[in-house]
Amino acid sequence: MALRNAVMAALLDGAASGYDLAKNFDASVANFWMATPQQLYRELDRMEAEGLIGAVVVEQEKRPNKRVFSLTAAGHRALHEYTERLPRPAAMRDELLVQVQAVDAGNAEAVRASVAERITWARGKLARYERLRLRLLDGRTEDEHIARAERVGPYLTLMGGIALEEENIRWGERVLALLDRRAASVGEA
Amino acid sequence: MALRNAVMAALLDGAASGYDLAKNFDASVANFWMATPQQLYRELDRMEAEGLIGAVVVEQEKRPNKRVFSLTAAGHRALHEYTERLPRPAAMRDELLVQVQAVDAGNAEAVRASVAERITWARGKLARYERLRLRLLDGRTEDEHIARAERVGPYLTLMGGIALEEENIRWGERVLALLDRRAASVGEA
DNA sequence: TCTCCATAGTCAACTTGTTGAATAAGTGTG
DNA sequence: CACACTTATTCAACAAGTTGACTATGGAGA
Numbered sequence: 001m002a003l004r005n006a007v008m009a010a011l012l013d014g015a016a017s018g019y020d021l022a023k024n025f026d027a028s029v030a031n032f033w034m035a036t037p038q039q040l041y042r043e044l045d046r047m048e049a050e051g052l053i054g055a056v057v058v059e060q061e062k063r064p065n066k067r068v069f070s071l072t073a074a075g076h077r078a079l080h081e082y083t084e085r086l087p088r089p090a091a092m093r094d095e096l097l098v099q100v101q102a103v104d105a106g107n108a109e110a111v112r113a114s115v116a117e118r119i120t121w122a123r124g125k126l127a128r129y130e131r132l133r134l135r136l137l138d139g140r141t142e143d144e145h146i147a148r149a150e151r152v153g154p155y156l157t158l159m160g161g162i163a164l165e166e167e168n169i170r171w172g173e174r175v176l177a178l179l180d181r182r183a184a185s186v187g188e189a
Numbered sequence: 190m191a192l193r194n195a196v197m198a199a200l201l202d203g204a205a206s207g208y209d210l211a212k213n214f215d216a217s218v219a220n221f222w223m224a225t226p227q228q229l230y231r232e233l234d235r236m237e238a239e240g241l242i243g244a245v246v247v248e249q250e251k252r253p254n255k256r257v258f259s260l261t262a263a264g265h266r267a268l269h270e271y272t273e274r275l276p277r278p279a280a281m282r283d284e285l286l287v288q289v290q291a292v293d294a295g296n297a298e299a300v301r302a303s304v305a306e307r308i309t310w311a312r313g314k315l316a317r318y319e320r321l322r323l324r325l326l327d328g329r330t331e332d333e334h335i336a337r338a339e340r341v342g343p344y345l346t347l348m349g350g351i352a353l354e355e356e357n358i359r360w361g362e363r364v365l366a367l368l369d370r371r372a373a374s375v376g377e378a
Numbered sequence: 379t380c381t382c383c384a385t386a387g388t389c390a391a392c393t394t395g396t397t398g399a400a401t402a403a404g405t406g407t408g
Numbered sequence: 409c410a411c412a413c414t415t416a417t418t419c420a421a422c423a424a425g426t427t428g429a430c431t432a433t434g435g436a437g438a
Binding site for chain 2: 002005006008009010012028029031032033034076079080082083084086087088089090091092093094095096097098099100101102103104105106107110111114117118121143146147148150151152153154156157159160163164167170171174175178179181182185
Binding site: 251 | 425427434
């Protein structure tokens with residue numbers, strides 16, 4: 001019952017089909033709320049049944065029809081109320097960290113490679129976020145955006161995403177350096 | 190089937206009961222792998238049935254008996270193999286970020302308060318992590334620790350936790366500042 | 379003494395999340 | 409012209425995570 005809040009937040013950007021959400025979640029909300037397509041479709045059905053969102057079937061000529069969802073007044077109210085409840089503490093599940101924790105009992109070379117891959121992946125994500133940031137600002141300065149844009153929420157969470165990926169890269173590089181030093185020490189001992 | 194890897198990583202610190210794990214997960218692995226007590230008990234039973242861990246019932250005089258688990262040779266092997274598989278991308282679920290994303294359609298004051306609370310909470314966690322770091326280093330410098338300690342994994346993940354909480358604090362303070370500026374602009378408009 | 383908290387779990391019910399496959403039409407590549 | 413890919417969604421089965429209640433004992437504080 002928490003995915004729905006992320007979906008409603010995503011729908012503030014405008015109406016979208018399940019497919020759109022599944023794709024663009026990555027560019028908007030997935031940074032802090034991951035979901036698979038089936039999860040979205042199932043939740044969208046329920047939300048429609050409960051009147052939080054409304055669906056309009058859009059017939060398309062050269063592709064399958066789609067159901068485009070948008071927030072209803074009830075959905076807006078529910079989202080507003082949601083922002084007034086205390087958020088539960090963030091939940092993380094990161095297998096890479098589990099592997100690093102166990103590196104001394106595992107295959108250090110393999111873990112090193114996984115860390116390196118995480119860095120590469122974070123760089124890619126960061127680049128996409130930076131492009132998104134430029135698009136959001138659209139030539140304005142941050143000050144102007146904060147003062148005058150219709151919405152500031154997406155900018156604030158984007159900043160969080162950027163900071164997170166930058167930190168990922170810094171941490172990863174530090175880990176690689178320390179693992180190298182470790183390997184050197186073990187070699188010389 | 191992923192929690193078990195976190196459990197095995199935690200058991201590298203030494204044998205523990207389900208209760209111990211539930212409590213100390215927070216101090217060791219919970220930073221990147223959260224689990225409730227029931228989840229742990231259930232998984233521990235399965236792991237024992239599969240021979241990954243062994244249980245010894247320890248009879249206690251003034252408290253209930255407990256089952257103390259430790260890694261078997263098979264568990265060690267399984268953990269080693271696990272470090273050789275590609276970790277799946279990290280999954281995050283952070284309701285606070287959902288609320289910030291929706292701040293423009295929600296109660297800005299309430300969201301502000303939630304962000305402030307997150308900052309306080311992060312400071313507390315950071316302080317605990319810093320104490321843990323001192324205990325881990327135990328008077329040695331980082332260089333010495335990395336070169337000579339039996340295990341470096343816990344130190345590396347702890348660094349990650351520290352960096353994460355520091356970033357949380359920086360981000361939160363930035364969000365508060367920007368929300369204030371926003372409120373001022375809206376007031377003057 | 380009564381109650382709350384810590385220890386050390388178990389059980390049941392329920393909600394979420396994951397995986398894999400199926401359907402169906404059009405579009406691009408070699 | 410076959411094959412893979414994209415759009416757009418549905419179904420089923422299973423695994424994992426969450427919530428709340430329950431048992432039992434001992435120690436600390438009101």
